[in-house]
Amino acid sequence: MLNTAPFRLLIRQAGRNFEWLKATPCSCYDPRENYDQQPGCPSCEHGYVYRSQGIKRGLIAPRKTHILHPDLGWVPVVETTLTTLPDEAAFGRFDKVVLVDQIARERVRVSRTTDRITVGRLRKVVQLSDNDTIYSPRTDYQVDLATGQVTWLTTGPEKVYAADVEFVPIMWYIGQDGQLEVPAMPGHQTPITGTLSQTPPSA
């Protein structure tokens, strides 16, 4: 039997804070009438609504693994894993994790049909540009950081433009790889490791 006190201490000392977003099936999904989320439902994402369960703590670590690529065979990839104690966060299917201490930087493409920057939690728009112009904030555009909506004050780009952004990553918590819990001393729980993914779990 395993004494889990050292895990708890390790998570407290070497862990990082994250926000747990719990997925609840949306009311647009009724198993008696339909089986999927209804396209165009304004209140959910992939059939789930998210409720914050507050700030939790866990170990976030890279893990090298291999995926089978149809053309290349086995290729190495690096996954991000999150290790928590079950009483800290009892993750369920489609739950999300906000890496609140982390800022990611990325250049994304934005289409003029939506003018919407879709990344985790948008913190800063560093630059908007297209192939011949670098646009100026307040003169050319405004951005609502809460929604990622870009409003053009001038004509703006024609079809597509690039946005250099800083954001707090939000990832899906994917499974526990079928790992079995290690039996612990009575009253103790063993940590569970799951993978964090940029893409939603497959149906």
Ligand SMILES: [Zn+2]
């Ligand atoms: Zn819905």
